[in-house]
Amino acid sequence: MPFPLRRVFPFLLVVAIAAFVEVPAVAEPLRLSIVHVNDWDRLDAKDRAGGAAKIASIARYERDRVEAEGGQVLLTFGGDMISPSLLSGFDKGAHMIALANVIGFNAAVLGNHEFDFGPEVLIERLKEAKYPVLGSNISYKGEPGFPGAERSLLVEAGEYKVGLLGLTTTDTPSLSSSGPDVAFAPLAEAAAEITEALRAQGADLVIALTHAVYQNDLETLRQVAGIDIVLGGHDHLVLVLYDGKQAILKSGSQGNFVGIMDILIDRVEGRSGPQLVWQPSFSMVNTIDVEEDPEVAQRVAGYKSELDKELAVDIGLTEVALDTRRASVRTGENAFGNLVADAMRVATGADAALTNGGGIRGDTTYIPGRVLTRKDILTELPFGNRTVTMRLKGSDLKAALENGVSKVEEGAGRFPHVSGISFAYAGGKPAGARVTDVKIGDLPLDLGKVYVLATNDFVARGGDGYASLKNGKPVVDASSARLMASQVIEFIQSEGGVKTVVEGRVRRLD
Missing domain, CATH: 3.60.21.10 (Metallo-dependent phosphatases)
Structure with missing residues (x-):
């Protein structure tokens, strides 16, 4: 048998x-x-x-x-x-x-x-x-x-x-x-x-x-x-x-x-x-x-031998526990999601950054003290997405956040991980009317102001329901943008490891 x-x-x-x-x-x-x-x-x-x-x-x-x-x-x-x-x-x-x-x-x-x-x-x-x-x-x-x-x-x-x-x-x-x-x-x-x-x-x-x-x-x-x-x-x-x-x-x-x-x-x-x-x-x-x-x-x-030769390169130690399991990255603020968004914002100099939880695919956990490799990051971000930047009105950014939490009860991949942004939402309210208390940095979101947003090229073109991002005016488009994974690797190296934690960027009220 x-x-x-x-x-x-x-x-x-x-x-x-x-x-x-x-x-x-x-x-x-x-x-x-x-x-x-x-x-x-x-x-x-x-x-x-x-x-x-x-x-x-x-x-x-x-x-x-x-x-x-x-x-x-x-x-x-x-x-x-x-x-x-x-x-x-x-x-x-x-x-x-x-x-x-x-x-x-x-x-x-x-x-x-x-x-x-x-x-x-x-x-x-x-x-x-x-x-x-x-x-x-x-x-x-x-x-x-x-x-x-x-x-x-x-x-x-x-x-x-x-x-x-x-x-x-x-x-x-x-x-x-x-x-x-x-x-x-x-x-x-x-x-x-x-x-x-x-x-x-x-x-x-x-x-x-x-x-x-x-x-x-x-x-x-x-x-x-x-x-x-x-x-x-x-x-x-x-x-x-x-x-x-x-x-x-x-x-x-x-x-x-x-x-x-x-x-x-x-x-x-x-x-x-x-x-x-x-x-x-x-x-x-x-x-x-x-x-x-x-x-x-x-x-x-x-196949694994070929990959190991290319990717078995240490990039830094994580000082915090990281959880990239499907349910974790699609339902709430997440340390690895914060790490990715921070790397995108820092690399581009944007006012804020947003990426979708569905783009994080490792479905695993990392204990504090684990040395991360290039392979780990590319496993987590396998799509080859690039970080684009755009000029976007505050009203369209608010609409993007509403979309991000519109299907949180379904564990949809659109859940937003953000940097330079904080907001609250009530999951029991109707989709499209859940988000409150949005801040860019320390200041309340101005619906009429134009901000520079870093995001991945998939959601920038309306992927995962982010239709409002298509209203943005490109600053750096996909043809000129760099790989998200490369920016995350460089961010970890420049920071001397992973120190990013869950800190209340996304707060659920109910």
Whole structure:
């Protein structure tokens, strides 16, 4: 047995279908095993879970096991692969495509992070992929589809046909760098069109690979009855839902969990002629106890060795505890967030600085006395963002702060980390009316005054909902700006380490 399985909440969900009992079959039944991963951009295991080699091990084991029993396996991916990660900052995700080719995915959907380096880079990555990538609701330069991506896919599975489509969140333009030439149609609208076409081509089972939040998946299934299964991603949930007719499976992130849906497909004679019936069972593999695939582990080791040589450079000791876990950087003032904002403000000489918590991605903690390296900082800030400066009216800066705390209850990535700014907010009030007591330095914010603001190039162009920042007049634009990560490294070195603490820059009143 290639790996020991530690399955979390294994269960069988089967709905008895009257037409399936004691009626003659008109086709040979097929066991189809779907192995699903989503939101994976990390090379190796963390806390013994996840990473390429463990995903590969499960995929190989399932293929060997199921195919030996006469069944078929579909290995699917729910989006967000080429970014963000440390190495992606250097090769723009090429190593992830190479690893995915070795693992052998059968189908994937484009996630919002696939557009982090712009559409031109994504087109190059798709040329390297040896597996089909779906983008059913995407158009490029006014034409349906995206270069190198498929709008739909029809897979032969024994005597049956499985249709696949791919849906990417319509929030992608504000979450990534898709640019003006890429558009995203409403999910259900695109799904209805593609599903109808797949059924017309003879699809017996229709599967939607989606990169969207769970609520959008539910709405898509509600509006498009012709979809049988959603294999999702984007919100990092570990989730199984089945109501007897339609199913949703999401597998968390980073390969920490791998979802498996075993389906028995049969075609039987019903009252109105032959009809398809399918019965699913589900399991969720916790990869902590999964042995790594040796071939993929060796490739991962090679990539890590290259990185270590480049990045194993000490930059300074932190005198304070730092917490960059997702929940910490997206819900309140944070010492590492303060550090980044301070570095941006000092490097540019701006009146104030603002950066979004979603741009901090290390998801870890550092104890006092830890020596930070260049690798640590680039792991925390993997997007390659640049620090731009702009002249911005106080009213637009106030609107930016309102946006920053507008979805704090959801843990959204727009949460603002600031320098040279302090403010309070009431999370229980309506979004857009939460922020009070804004100060720039020691003085109250003047709504009519123009300030120089340093921020990252992503939010400067309206990313994460920061539309008011687009009203700013550029002082230093992205083409002339420096990397945020470089400024943070230089700031730590100039300060002789990290001394930044939480000091009441952002105060929640309720």
